[in-house]
Amino acid sequence: MDNYLAVNHPPTTVTDDQIFHNIDSRMHGPMSGFIKKYFGKFQYVHQDAVLEIQTAGRILGRYAVPPTAPTPENFLQWFSSYVSREPDGEPDGTRGSWLVSSGNIASGQEDANESARLLLIMATSSISNVPMRWDYVQVIGQFYHRGYVCYQDGLLHLCQSAHRVFASQPTRPFLHGFYIRGSLIELWVFDRSGLYCSDVFDIRKDFIQFLFIILSYQCMTDQDLGKFNIIESNKANNYIVLEPLGKLYLESQPIAFRKGLIGTGTTCYRARMLDSNRWDYVLKFKWRWARERPEDELLKLAQKKCVWGAISIDYYQEFESTASLRQGLRWGTHRKFTRVERYRSIEEQRTDSTCNVNGLVECTEETDNFFQNRIFACLVTSPVGRPLHTFRSLLELLQVFRDAIKCHRSLYYDANILHQDISPGNMIILDDQDEGKAKGVLVDLDSAIELSERSETEPGVTGTRPFMAIGVLKSECHTYRHDLESFLYVFLWTIITNHEENPPETSKLRQWSNGDWEKLAIQKSIDMDQDSFQNILEEFAPIFHSLKPLAESLRQILFPLRDRVIWTGTNDSPEAVDMLYDRMIHAFEEAIVSEGKNHLNKSEIRLTRQGIVPK
Numbered sequence: 001m002d003n004y005l006a007v008n009h010p011p012t013t014v015t016d017d018q019i020f021h022n023i024d025s026r027m028h029g030p031m032s033g034f035i036k037k038y039f040g041k042f043q044y045v046h047q048d049a050v051l052e053i054q055t056a057g058r059i060l061g062r063y064a065v066p067p068t069a070p071t072p073e074n075f076l077q078w079f080s081s082y083v084s085r086e087p088d089g090e091p092d093g094t095r096g097s098w099l100v101s102s103g104n105i106a107s108g109q110e111d112a113n114e115s116a117r118l119l120l121i122m123a124t125s126s127i128s129n130v131p132m133r134w135d136y137v138q139v140i141g142q143f144y145h146r147g148y149v150c151y152q153d154g155l156l157h158l159c160q161s162a163h164r165v166f167a168s169q170p171t172r173p174f175l176h177g178f179y180i181r182g183s184l185i186e187l188w189v190f191d192r193s194g195l196y197c198s199d200v201f202d203i204r205k206d207f208i209q210f211l212f213i214i215l216s217y218q219c220m221t222d223q224d225l226g227k228f229n230i231i232e233s234n235k236a237n238n239y240i241v242l243e244p245l246g247k248l249y250l251e252s253q254p255i256a257f258r259k260g261l262i263g264t265g266t267t268c269y270r271a272r273m274l275d276s277n278r279w280d281y282v283l284k285f286k287w288r289w290a291r292e293r294p295e296d297e298l299l300k301l302a303q304k305k306c307v308w309g310a311i312s313i314d315y316y317q318e319f320e321s322t323a324s325l326r327q328g329l330r331w332g333t334h335r336k337f338t339r340v341e342r343y344r345s346i347e348e349q350r351t352d353s354t355c356n357v358n359g360l361v362e363c364t365e366e367t368d369n370f371f372q373n374r375i376f377a378c379l380v381t382s383p384v385g386r387p388l389h390t391f392r393s394l395l396e397l398l399q400v401f402r403d404a405i406k407c408h409r410s411l412y413y414d415a416n417i418l419h420q421d422i423s424p425g426n427m428i429i430l431d432d433q434d435e436g437k438a439k440g441v442l443v444d445l446d447s448a449i450e451l452s453e454r455s456e457t458e459p460g461v462t463g464t465r466p467f468m469a470i471g472v473l474k475s476e477c478h479t480y481r482h483d484l485e486s487f488l489y490v491f492l493w494t495i496i497t498n499h500e501e502n503p504p505e506t507s508k509l510r511q512w513s514n515g516d517w518e519k520l521a522i523q524k525s526i527d528m529d530q531d532s533f534q535n536i537l538e539e540f541a542p543i544f545h546s547l548k549p550l551a552e553s554l555r556q557i558l559f560p561l562r563d564r565v566i567w568t569g570t571n572d573s574p575e576a577v578d579m580l581y582d583r584m585i586h587a588f589e590e591a592i593v594s595e596g597k598n599h600l601n602k603s604e605i606r607l608t609r610q611g612i613v614p615k
Contacts, residue, residue: 014163014259016156017514021465022260023159025336025367026194029360034187034198035213037328038176042219044212051208053093053215060093060219069207072145072182076100076116079143083214094218096122099132115154116143117161118178120217134168137161138225139217140177149181151363152337162190163261170254170267170285173320173376174226176217179359185210186359191226192265192287192374193322194334200359228320230378240271240283242315245380247274250283255387256425264288264374264446266425270384279384281314287374288446290321293453295379298417298445305415309407309438315380323373331371335364385428385441388490389499394547395595400429400440401491402588405484407441409581411448412480418454420478421447422486423464424494454478465520466493466512470528470568473521479570480577481558484584488554489524492536495544495551508536528559528566546598550591557583 014022045052046065053060064085070078083098101117118141121132142158158179165175174191180203187198203210222229231240231250238250248271258266266286270279288295296316303310391397404427411417419426419442426444433439447462454477461468462478467489469482476482489512496503503509511523526532533555537548557580559566571577 014160015514016153016160018259019156019159019163019261020152020337021514021516022262023156023195025334025369026262027196027335027360027364028194028331028371029197029335030186030199031196031329033329034189034196038187038189038224039213039216041224042212042216044208046208051211051215053212053219055093055219058093061215063211063215065208065211069183069204069210071204075143075145075180076102079118083218094215095220096120096138096218114145115149115157117141117157118143119161134164137165137168138176138220138227140165140175141180142177143180144182146182151181151359154181155179155360158188159190159195159261162195166190166261166265167257169227170257170265171228171230171376172226173228173322174325176225178213184357184359187213190261191322191325192262192376193326193372194262196326196329197360200357228376230319242317242378242380245281245315248272248281248283248380249274251279255282258286258425266444266446271380281380281382282384282443284379284381284444285376286379286446287322287376290323290373290375292446293449294318294377295445295448298415298448298450299379299381301450302411302415302417302445307407307415307417308410309403309441310411311381311383311441311443313379313381316377318375318377320376321373322375323371326371333366334369334371335360336367337363338365381443383430385430385443388424388427388429388440388494389497389501391429391494391499394544395592396429396439397494398547398550398588398592398595400427401487402440402585402592403438404440404442405487405581405584405588407438408480408483408487409585411442412451416451417445417448418451418478418480419445419448419483420462421464422483422490423467424490425464427490461517466509468520470521470524471570473517473524475517476570479572481570481580484580485558485568487584488551488558491554492551495541495547496536496539498541498544504539507539508532509539525566525568528555528568530555546595547591550587553587554584557587 041055042060043054045054049065049067051063051065053063066078066082079098080100097120099117099119099121101119102115119132119137120139121136122138140158140161142154142161144154158177162175162177166172174189177188177190179186179188179197183203184200185203186200188195189197201209217225231238233239238252239247240250241247251270254267254269256266256268258264264286266284268285269283271281271283272279286295294316296313299311299313303312388400391400408419408422411419421444422442426442427440428443430437430439430441461472461475463469463472463486467486469485471485472478472482493503493509496507496509508527512520515523527536533552537551540548540551559568561567571580
């Protein structure tokens with residue numbers, strides 16, 4: 001049993017605070033019938049210190065039962081030794097191997113007696129011969145030696161493991177997990193609608209049941225474990241077979257990945273046909289909310305209405321839903337962490353030896369939120385573009401933003417579609433475009449709606465957290481102006497991150513990702529005030545200093561002063577709509593002309609230094 005973890009990092013990482021906001025109000029439990037649903041196909045016979053695991057009358061394995069249950073103090077050593085043993089006798093229906101990653105995960109200090117990740121790995125070859133990879137992980141566990149560990153922190157660390165698994169296995173429908181505090185254990189299942197658990201039970205009191213569950217994980221089929229083998233592999237490539245397109249070969253790494261354990265889980269790959277020497281398509285996986293309109297309908301509508309810069313849809317199919325995955329379980333409202341648990345100090349929790357005995361129920365309270373069914377869909381679109389952060393010059397960056405806003409206006413006017421999620425991941429750069437065609441376009445209509453449907457849509461907060469408009473954060477009805485405001489936030493983010501994923505640690509933009517909606521609305525209102533905005537402009541690297549006047553111009557266009565306070569409202573009159581789009585586009589066009597002149601001047605200087613007289 002290896003006692004280390006060589007991790008291949010997922011496409012993106014998230015903080016505990018981001019995990020908290022992602023899962024809070026999307027937890028449920030304890031669920032009656034949980035063990036029956038997920039372990040009911042297995043039976044066990046326990047006699048003469050032997051545990052026999054069976055299914056459908058077939059014996060999967062026989063295992064020696066220790067005379068006593070492990071204590072929290074020796075659990076990790078016992079677990080490593082026990083699960084690495086071969087079953088007694090034949091046949092053997094077990095699969096994979098367990099890895100233990102020891103250490104105090106909360107503090108980053110190594111202490112094998114404090115905490116550990118427990119991971120069931122199923123690799124394509126011997127575990128001893130390959131590094132641990134998150135795309136091999138099939139079950140996750142989190143162990144804490146002390147039963148009075150901060151319940152919330154431990155659950156967030158379990159969710160961190162779940163996030164890494166889903167990030168590396170984007171087509172996975174669900175994932176098994178368990179959370180051990182001292183001798184208490186909760187069983188968990190994660191899917192894109194949320195996470196839910198079993199009743200808490202005591203490993204020492206129900207030792208045989210614990211052994212049965214841990215050994216059953218190793219006997220599960222791919223379907224039982226939550227694997228969905230839609231992507232296949234040969235020696236050189238990953239591929240997917242979609243009729244009538246046929247076999248599409250995928251790039252090894254995704255070009256876009258939506259952060260968050262719960263939600264759409266959108267993941268995009270570039271794809272090509274077998275005989276093609278270029279990337280022909282973008283293959284997109286996502287878990288759409290069942291109450292939202294399927295994206296293919298909106299893409300087809302945009303094509304029909306000849307939206308400027310609209311992408312083409314070449315394939316669409318839906319495969320699975322979280323409602324189907326959870327069939328047989330009864331649902332009520334979700335749960336969220338109580339403020340007491342959220343804000344108690346770690347010292348307070350550690351001095352309370354009776355804290356969190358009842359697990360989720362004790363540390364959470366019911367909400368008014370009900371289960372949201374999500375449907376797994378696969379889309380193929382064209383043409384293929386580059387991510388926004390790969391811009392190659394300031395001129396290209398400005399052209400991309402100008403054209404993306406023009407694309408947004410065409411969606412709004414020509415197809416009556418409001419995008420509602422302007423973010424860096426939803427803007428792409430198109431190369432080799434003819435004059436007059438878009439160099440930057442909007443993609444991902446996951447959150448988009450037809451304007452005619454807006455009155456029927458329940459109010460809510462829609463978008464990607466750092467780029468949400470102030471009015472949206474205040475739960476106002478989403479408007480075209482809110483999307484234009486989001487363009488400003490994406491523009492600032494793209495400049496300050498400067499080809500990186502996140503802003504520097506000291507950046508004010510870091511504050512746009514954390515906190516509740518009310519706090520974020522207040523923070524952005526402060527940052528968009530003229531004096532505070534100057535502090536954001538100071539974060540521009542020297543190479544971007546020429547774009548400061550544009551940024552300030554955009555701020556003044558979007559946030560005019562009324563009674564000496566910036567106005568964040570929307571004017572829906574046709575004249576106001578035209579004017580706001582025109583002013584935004586004109587601001588970028590002026591900057592494009594200015595940057596073009598700067599580019600020519602710099603070229604002349606370089607030629608002069610080389611002894612060449614420019615014409």
